[in-house]
Amino acid sequence: MAQNIYDRAEFFENYARLPRSERGLLGAPEWPSLQRWLPDLQDLDVVDLGCGFGWFCRWARERGAASVLGVDLSENMLARARSLTTDGAITYRRADLERLTLPERRFGLAYSSLALHYIEALPELFGILRRALLPEARFVFSVEHPMYTAPAHPGWVLDAHQRESWGVNQYAVEGPRTTDWLAPGVIKQHRRLATYVNLLIASGFQIAALEEWSPSDEQLAAAPQLAPERERPTFLLVSARVA
Amino acid sequence: MAQNIYDRAEFFENYARLPRSERGLLGAPEWPSLQRWLPDLQDLDVVDLGCGFGWFCRWARERGAASVLGVDLSENMLARARSLTTDGAITYRRADLERLTLPERRFGLAYSSLALHYIEALPELFGILRRALLPEARFVFSVEHPMYTAPAHPGWVLDAHQRESWGVNQYAVEGPRTTDWLAPGVIKQHRRLATYVNLLIASGFQIAALEEWSPSDEQLAAAPQLAPERERPTFLLVSARVA
Numbered sequence: 130m131a132q133n134i135y136d137r138a139e140f141f142e143n144y145a146r147l148p149r150s151e152r153g154l155l156g157a158p159e160w161p162s163l164q165r166w167l168p169d170l171q172d173l174d175v176v177d178l179g180c181g182f183g184w185f186c187r188w189a190r191e192r193g194a195a196s197v198l199g200v201d202l203s204e205n206m207l208a209r210a211r212s213l214t215t216d217g218a219i220t221y222r223r224a225d226l227e228r229l230t231l232p233e234r235r236f237g238l239a240y241s242s243l244a245l246h247y248i249e250a251l252p253e254l255f256g257i258l259r260r261a262l263l264p265e266a267r268f269v270f271s272v273e274h275p276m277y278t279a280p281a282h283p284g285w286v287l288d289a290h291q292r293e294s295w296g297v298n299q300y301a302v303e304g305p306r307t308t309d310w311l312a313p314g315v316i317k318q319h320r321r322l323a324t325y326v327n328l329l330i331a332s333g334f335q336i337a338a339l340e341e342w343s344p345s346d347e348q349l350a351a352a353p354q355l356a357p358e359r360e361r362p363t364f365l366l367v368s369a370r371v372a
Numbered sequence: 373m374a375q376n377i378y379d380r381a382e383f384f385e386n387y388a389r390l391p392r393s394e395r396g397l398l399g400a401p402e403w404p405s406l407q408r409w410l411p412d413l414q415d416l417d418v419v420d421l422g423c424g425f426g427w428f429c430r431w432a433r434e435r436g437a438a439s440v441l442g443v444d445l446s447e448n449m450l451a452r453a454r455s456l457t458t459d460g461a462i463t464y465r466r467a468d469l470e471r472l473t474l475p476e477r478r479f480g481l482a483y484s485s486l487a488l489h490y491i492e493a494l495p496e497l498f499g500i501l502r503r504a505l506l507p508e509a510r511f512v513f514s515v516e517h518p519m520y521t522a523p524a525h526p527g528w529v530l531d532a533h534q535r536e537s538w539g540v541n542q543y544a545v546e547g548p549r550t551t552d553w554l555a556p557g558v559i560k561q562h563r564r565l566a567t568y569v570n571l572l573i574a575s576g577f578q579i580a581a582l583e584e585w586s587p588s589d590e591q592l593a594a595a596p597q598l599a600p601e602r603e604r605p606t607f608l609l610v611s612a613r614v615a
Binding site for chain 2: 276280281282284286287288289290292293294295296297298299300301302321322323326327330335336337338339340341343358359360361362
């Protein structure tokens, strides 16, 4: 079973105070990039893997989705998500993405925000998802960028010219990384960028676009604290379609 | 016009002494990965962008290619390449990849080893190449990895735990980088990995596979000096097909 970090009180309390938790999609600076890739949602069945507080599920319904299935492992997250809507076309289901089951040929869009870098059985999940999608369906997701998940001790270092640099090591060594983010002992699964791409292709997806997110000039002017994102990306965004 | 670094005496002399210059394809540790992606060459017309000493051109003919066009900007490289074969089905052409012309719908394989990270007009080159390829053709190439081309001062740094790390900065800032490699003042064009992928897709290619090259266990046992390649990749390998 995947680590259920979001149900640890310390982690959850810190997570709930992040801008992306309090303000939803607009609190996530990479959201405009993901949104640009989404198809017309009118009458589509949508699945959101790692739905958290359900911000995307509710947004998808506002855009005309016929139904939305939000999946998450965390009781805390789902309780909050359920408290935020009375919409009967949104279903929140508690499930472990390590062993998810989904109906076949059902969804017109699969979406996932910053959840899949926790998953060990990603090849299996991509396969299940591929079979759950309709022809022409899209799979749009974000993960922590492999440059961000690779290092044993993620952080900034000064290079020989006293320039702040992001220290990358063990990039080719895929597997678990234990880091302290919001709480100690958070386990992520490091994969190379090429591995995400090759797994998708092997699962029957075609790559439509990638983005290694960095702020636009406007975003940077409004939020100067995003400047380090130009030095190295935190987020990898992927748009795939059924091949 | 592209910088013609290979015709500067200091650079050329140092380059000619690299294992990949003296030993050819087998002196390049990433070659087995690229080779695995190549189609059956029997009766194909092949183009090699940045052919250097022509190692790949000669290899392709040994594998049955009908003809090979090797393109390079460097007189030095082409003189050496021409001295190494009398094969009339190999044509070496001096041309700047910044303004290449190629016949349309002609080639069954385009190949390029460590040349395209020098090219500013890469979108134009991908377009020309796409039109020069037959349906079902492959485009297989390597470039210096974006993690390698990004930093202002590429090099290793010690992180807070005294671990050797590769310092990444200005990853999102695409454009020229001037570094000292074999000779001072070598100009490369940094692009994000996502940009290579998106440019290919926009030019009418489909991504078949990516590899961020690192040595296999066997390679590492035979050449322990390759160990840093597991910490961060030097080479990005791409296999694309006509979409």
